[in-house]
Amino acid sequence: MPALRPDEMPAADHVPIHNLDALYREHAATVARWAAHLGGPRLDVDDAVHEVFLVVGKRLPEFRGDAKITTWLYRITERVVRGGRRRDRLRRWLDFVRRGDVEQSLSPPRPTPVEELERRQSRDTVYLVLDRLAEKYRRVLVLFELEELSGEEIATLTGIKLATVWVHLHRARALFLAELNRQIGDRP
Amino acid sequence: MKPPERWTTRCAHEPNDDDEARAGRLFRRAIVKQPLDTGALAEIRARLPDETRAQPRPLVLSVAVAIVLFLCGGAVVMSATLLGHWSPFRGAPADAPAAVMPAPPHHARVAPVAEPVADPAPVRPLKVVRRAEAPVEDAPAAPDRAPPVAAEPPRPSAIAREAAVLGAALQKLRDEGDAAGALALLDAHDAEFAATGLLADEAGTTRVEALLRLGQRARALALLDARVLPPSGRARALLASRGELRADAGRGAEARADFDALLSDDALDDDVIERALFGRAACRARAGDANGARSDLDAYLARFPDGRYATRARASLGR
Numbered sequence: 015m016p017a018l019r020p021d022e023m024p025a026a027d028h029v030p031i032h033n034l035d036a037l038y039r040e041h042a043a044t045v046a047r048w049a050a051h052l053g054g055p056r057l058d059v060d061d062a063v064h065e066v067f068l069v070v071g072k073r074l075p076e077f078r079g080d081a082k083i084t085t086w087l088y089r090i091t092e093r094v095v096r097g098g099r100r101r102d103r104l105r106r107w108l109d110f111v112r113r114g115d116v117e118q119s120l121s122p123p124r125p126t127p128v129e130e131l132e133r134r135q136s137r138d139t140v141y142l143v144l145d146r147l148a149e150k151y152r153r154v155l156v157l158f159e160l161e162e163l164s165g166e167e168i169a170t171l172t173g174i175k176l177a178t179v180w181v182h183l184h185r186a187r188a189l190f191l192a193e194l195n196r197q198i199g200d201r202p
Numbered sequence: 203m204k205p206p207e208r209w210t211t212r213c214a215h216e217p218n219d220d221d222e223a224r225a226g227r228l229f230r231r232a233i234v235k236q237p238l239d240t241g242a243l244a245e246i247r248a249r250l251p252d253e254t255r256a257q258p259r260p261l262v263l264s265v266a267v268a269i270v271l272f273l274c275g276g277a278v279v280m281s282a283t284l285l286g287h288w289s290p291f292r293g294a295p296a297d298a299p300a301a302v303m304p305a306p307p308h309h310a311r312v313a314p315v316a317e318p319v320a321d322p323a324p325v326r327p328l329k330v331v332r333r334a335e336a337p338v339e340d341a342p343a344a345p346d347r348a349p350p351v352a353a354e355p356p357r358p359s360a361i362a363r364e365a366a367v368l369g370a371a372l373q374k375l376r377d378e379g380d381a382a383g384a385l386a387l388l389d390a391h392d393a394e395f396a397a398t399g400l401l402a403d404e405a406g407t408t409r410v411e412a413l414l415r416l417g418q419r420a421r422a423l424a425l426l427d428a429r430v431l432p433p434s435g436r437a438r439a440l441l442a443s444r445g446e447l448r449a450d451a452g453r454g455a456e457a458r459a460d461f462d463a464l465l466s467d468d469a470l471d472d473d474v475i476e477r478a479l480f481g482r483a484a485c486r487a488r489a490g491d492a493n494g495a496r497s498d499l500d501a502y503l504a505r506f507p508d509g510r511y512a513t514r515a516r517a518s519l520g521r
Contacts, residue, residue: 034250042243043236050237059237061435064246071250136231158208159229165205183206191221194228 051160054141151186381415423447433463480511
């Protein structure tokens with residue numbers, strides 16, 4: 015997994031920040047991966063990437079280089095994903111999406127290769143549980159376990175202190191395990 | 203502080219099966235290495251506007267200022283009206299003579315504090331007390347070239363107007379079932395915003411829907427043929443419609459390509475996949491590929507045993 019290390023994060027002055035094309039070439043795949051991990055299977059990753067870079071294109075003239083470009087991009091991605099998840103919740107609430115979609119997709123819907131099925135089920139389960147966590151815990155757990163970032167990298171991206179990262183991670187793990195056991199216990 | 207070990211790492215080298223190892227296995231399988239391939243990223247880039255054209259601040263600001271001005275203006279007018287004072291809807295411009303304004307009813311007026319009016323000449327409309335004391339017959343006639351008009355609220359921005367037109371078209375189409383009316387509004391939309399419209403895709407999608415409701419399948423297909431439809435996001439439903447229309451038009455190979463594109467990422471069990479599976483089965487059957495059609499129908503029934511085409515699929519399979 016190509017984790018993003020602080021020394022790999024380009025300083026703002028290393029990036030041609032006034033060029034959306036260059037930013038896109040360099041960071042679109044990373045943004046897509048962040049979006050996929052933060053948003054889970056319900057998120058439309060290409061829509062999210064499109065929205066992120068629309069925002070980037072609009073705000074590029076205002077970017078003064080106070081933060082690293084990756085930090086800036088991550089925060090935009092996080093906001094876009096959060097908005098997407100909120101819209102998804104609203105849609106589900108409005109019953110545009112059938113209730114229990116996630117639960118239904120946990121059962122084998124059709125004959126597929128076993129590994130693929132397991133992967134899909136695992137992903138659904140992880141996000142079913144993650145979605146029950148508070149945003150601050152969910153975010154840290156995703157960045158640590160799925161993005162495989164270090165504590166320092168998470169602190170840089172999210173703008174919280176390193177000690178807070180570890181506290182959030184500790185609580186997130188405890189909550190995740192409790193919720194996971196509850197989910198598995200509830201399942202027939 | 204020593205960083206904790208990742209669950210995803212731990213589960214790989216520890217055979218025990220405690221909660222953390224189980225969570226680690228789940229997380230490992232949930233890692234997505236490359237959610238979008240190079241082609242998908244290139245398509246997204248093509249959909250992005252050139253940053254030199256993006257000027258959001260003036261747009262956002264102008265919309266905000268327009269709304270604030272409109273609301274402030276409305277609030278002032280309403281409060282003035284409620285207090286029985288000046289209303290622009292029955293008044294004249296500020297420097298117009300009082301004589302052109304109809305006198306408010308007596309019961310609605312507050313008795314003025316005695317204040318001698320030396321000059322019955324034109325007074326500003328907001329000074330209601332003085333205007334009321336001015337004898338109507340003494341006032342000069344209003345000039346012809348200055349009709350009494352209310353201050354116009356700021357004109358909404360282009361995007362707001364475009365959204366309003368599109369919203370009206372959608373309402374006609376979906377709430378009122380008036381596809382022809384919706385098309386007329388979409389024509390108006392295209393006439394005004396063809397060059398600059400930010401919602402051109404949404405307008406095109408609505409037009410396709412309206413045409414299909416009117417049974418004008420050839421026109422709908424022509425519109426869809428002209429569009430680049432990635433098999434992702436909101437375009438998936440359009441791609442399925444295009445495949446169905448192409449299949450109906452006897453363009454089996456192109457229809458098959460649309461369905462193949464949709465089924466290349468069939469992670470979702472949704473309406474679109476259901477249509478694509480059945481549509482591809484029909485294309486294969488027409489092309490003489492009986493085994494392929496049978497395979498698609500089997501897959502269809504396995505995934506959608508109660509689907510909308512389930513009866514037809516079973517009949518085709520002789521079940």
